[in-house]
Amino acid sequence: MAIHPPEQTIWWNERIERGELVWIGVAFLWGVIMFSMMVYWHIDGKQNLSNEAYRIDPGVFEQRTEEFTKKFTVREDKNTGYPVAKPPAGGDVYMLARLWEWWPMLELEKGQTYRLHLSSLDWQHGFSLQPTNINLQVHPGIMHVVTLTPTETGSFGVVCNEFCGLGHHQMVGRIYVVEAGKSQ
């Protein structure tokens, strides 16, 4: 029994039954398949995490985001007063995280590809784009550049999903996606 020493003292020489061997083989192969899926997705899949990231001083990131916002703001959001920045299709986009907001709001065009720059000014935050459901970790001092292509129009929430203190649940941002050539 498992609570007693092995019955055969030389247990490491005993024969392994076929059934057990077959299962080990299947399980091992399954591991290989799962490994290959991740590699395959880098080659042929469309959803991969960007490796582009830079060390950046939070102050510098804030300044860049402010410049970006000043340049591209097209309106104030109706109920909240947040600036909504609409960058040219295919361009660089900035969004910063700080206690407790995502700033500014963005308006993007469906089917266009953008380079989204994300960083935090203080603690870690979680960029959770809903309902499409993309989740990225946002660190202070690191700027993550993610290439993103919206495929549907509508209003999308950016919920903070990394606990960031007492106002964590109030930290929501917004990305509008509109048909190419139109605006909200």
Added chain:
Amino acid sequence: MSVATAETGIIGGIAAKFRTCPATGLKIDLAAEKLIKANAVAAVVFLLIGGLFGLLVALTRWPAVHLLPSDWFYLVLTAHGLDVLLLWILFFEIAVLYFASAVLLSCRLATPRLAWLAFLLMIVGGLMTNVAVLQGESSVMFTSYVPMKAEPHFYLGLILFAVGALVGVMVFFGTLVIARDERTYEGSVPLVTFGAITAAIIAVFTIASGAIILIPTFLWSVGYISHIDTVMYKLIWWGMGHSSQQVNVAAHVAVWYAIIAITVGAKPLSEKVSRTAFFLYILFLQLASAHHLLVEPGLSAEWRIFNTSYALYLAVLGSLIHGMTVPGAIEAAQRKNGFNNGIFEWLRKAPWNNPAFAGMFLSLVMFGFLGGISGVVLGTEQINLILHNTIYVPGHFHATVVAGTTLAFMAITYLLLPLIFQRQVIWPKLAMIQPYLFGIGVAGISLFMMGAGTLGVSRRHWDITFSDATVTFDYPATAFLMMGLNGIFAIVASLGGILYILITVGTVFFGKKVDASNVVASLGPMPEKQVSGAVHEYGSAGTWHLPGTYILVSVFFLSFVLYYFVNWKYLSEVWPLS
């Protein structure tokens, strides 16, 4: 030989007080016995506290109830994570380690004084961190990601606790050395002890990682260090946080083997295979910390794939092997017990009314189907993009560490009470339903949290209606339904948990004394041996035939493959990103 009277004699060379267990014939060092009791009792107390915190959390996350105000919610959630994940689990594991060394090897425990010191450090550390959290300035979650800062005694408590646990692990190793030197057993150590050794080796790695990260963080919190890198913190923190989950897995798999040995007389199908599977945990676990950093900026894809899959899947292989050898050993033993008709008589006639067996089997099934599969899916590099930090994550680990580890520990308690505490379980009828009650509740909270997470609901979040936020977002109605169901099943799980605590505490204080005359009966209902139909020589020696196990494993495997690819499908539907 009577149990009540202790004898002085020689265990392992040095005079020690021991008694002989009337059920197993093992010599039990009384010092070890006391320590096992103390650690188990501390564990149960923290389970009670932490479990109640868990209920409060779940009731707050039930949108229609929304029990606590936000600051209390984050405080209580921090305390919940600490008390159950660290304190309950680790105190119990120390008890398991002493049991698997001193008791199973009939050896005296090495340096009981140091073991008491370990216990004391763990208590002081655990209380200190709890106090820090309850004072309200350390609601940083048990992960305490920098640069969010807790009070210094939050970290200090954790460090003391970890040092205590490390000393306990060393006492375990010391006991192994004594047992071996003084030949208290013959041949190799039992499989259960081997599993415990696996857990202990990983624990050393775990605690070392903890020290490497918590000591600087403590110094940072008091102002001696100015900066801690946020990504590095996570990498090392999870070197502790994730590896300690492998400690749990190794420990609860060892517990499964112990329970099936005692309740149905199962022996390992193959010592070699089961031991190799444990060994895989040691070899391939350490890098799994990577799968907590799958959507972090600045780590290369190669690094992520290598560390999550190469290393992780071979550790997963270990679990997949146990997933077959454990039910296989039960089937073999039950067929030998005479339940040899058809494919599933062995399973139907298993001792389902024995809480130790029932708890163990539920733990096995839920750990595999719910916890294991969801864990691999969650840890797949790209799929993590759609699940990271959603409430899917707590859904997953309540299936592993609650349905798996906690339920297994509850199950073995029903054997430790008569064997170590020498008390008969009070309320055997209630004890019989306890694992089912707890199991159903935990299955519910795991599944519904996973469901809500798939819909994007955030973890550690006070209000998914965003009632006091400037900008808001509407989660789908199904998400609200799932969080409500989660609340309901949390109540069921809590009832199961409270019942467990009432039964164990009641038994320790009021249970009937166990002696040689009733010890076997005190272990709970056992399968009746039907010798007529019995098959001889299953297990380590001889050939076997296990159709039931093959079917169960095939069902498991198909679910795994299906669910895995369904999630790739989900992923392929989100916005392209690179």
